[in-house]
Amino acid sequence: MTVSEYQDLKQQIVVSVGQSEKHGQILHTLKEFYKDDIDSSRRYEQITKIGHLLNILEIRDVLSKDNVGPLKEIARRLPNNNELSRKINEYEAAHSRGEYINNYVSEATQNSSHRQVESPLNNHPFGHISNRKKKRIVDTVVEEIGSYWRDLARHLEIREGTIDNIESNNNSLAKKAQNLMEIYEDKADPQRWFFVLCDALESSRRKDLSKTLQNIMAMNI
Missing domain, CATH: 1.10.533.10 (Death Domain, Fas)
Structure with missing residues (x-):
């Protein structure tokens, strides 16, 4: 429940999405899902990696160490996600x-x-x-x-x-x-x-x- 544990979960998400063959599809789906939270067409277009999206969601106070709901949402869309979802x-x-x-x-x-x-x-x-x-x-x-x-x-x-x-x-x-x-x-x-x-x-x-x-x-x- 520490900041380091939260950062570790984020890093695992970034690595898992980056290694997925469906990286582009997953990222596009998530950008659409959080489009209202991104709340900027310019920022929306600039998001080309999952790490960028996580940073924006933190800025918008949608993602934080107190609310990892978006990490769950991302993990849910990954194949073979049981271990990550469990963590x-x-x-x-x-x-x-x-x-x-x-x-x-x-x-x-x-x-x-x-x-x-x-x-x-x-x-x-x-x-x-x-x-x-x-x-x-x-x-x-x-x-x-x-x-x-x-x-x-x-x-x-x-x-x-x-x-x-x-x-x-x-x-x-x-x-x-x-x-x-x-x-x-x-x-x-x-x-x-x-x-x-x-x-x-x-x-x-x-x-x-x-x-x-x-x-x-x-x-x-």
Whole structure:
């Protein structure tokens, strides 16, 4: 979870893409995927190597040591990517646990001098939250995810057939998001659901919404 570990992951991505026979195709696909984030026709044309793209994504704050979602996206498009994807997932999971738990513990510690609070480390920090807080988290995702709900579903590892069913059975974005969250809650590990959700939001380029959920998690409600 250190800067050197992050830099090492980036270097492995650069080497892996550079060695791929489909380097040009992969780079073009990724440039199109991140075109809105690049947000400059001149910069877009100047990107001729995967390293250039990573640098631009860092400048745009889309990629960082705290958000390696783009590295996952790139690795996913590489052939024989199991080992690289495993390393990225392990890094991301370790970082998610550290960041989300530390934020929650810090807030709980500040509040403890004013009121009695349940220890966030009682068995697991996200396994025993109030129904009110969980509803607030779910409602926030439903209200704010918008057209990103499909990206979120994929990063939550919802099957494509299920995603198609959500699409066809609901006539508004809010209802689709609500259906998605119901399906996710049914399948999620109750001890890991929160940071997996935040991780998926960041991978879906909704880091803002992930931070909103972290703030809700820190509330004493």
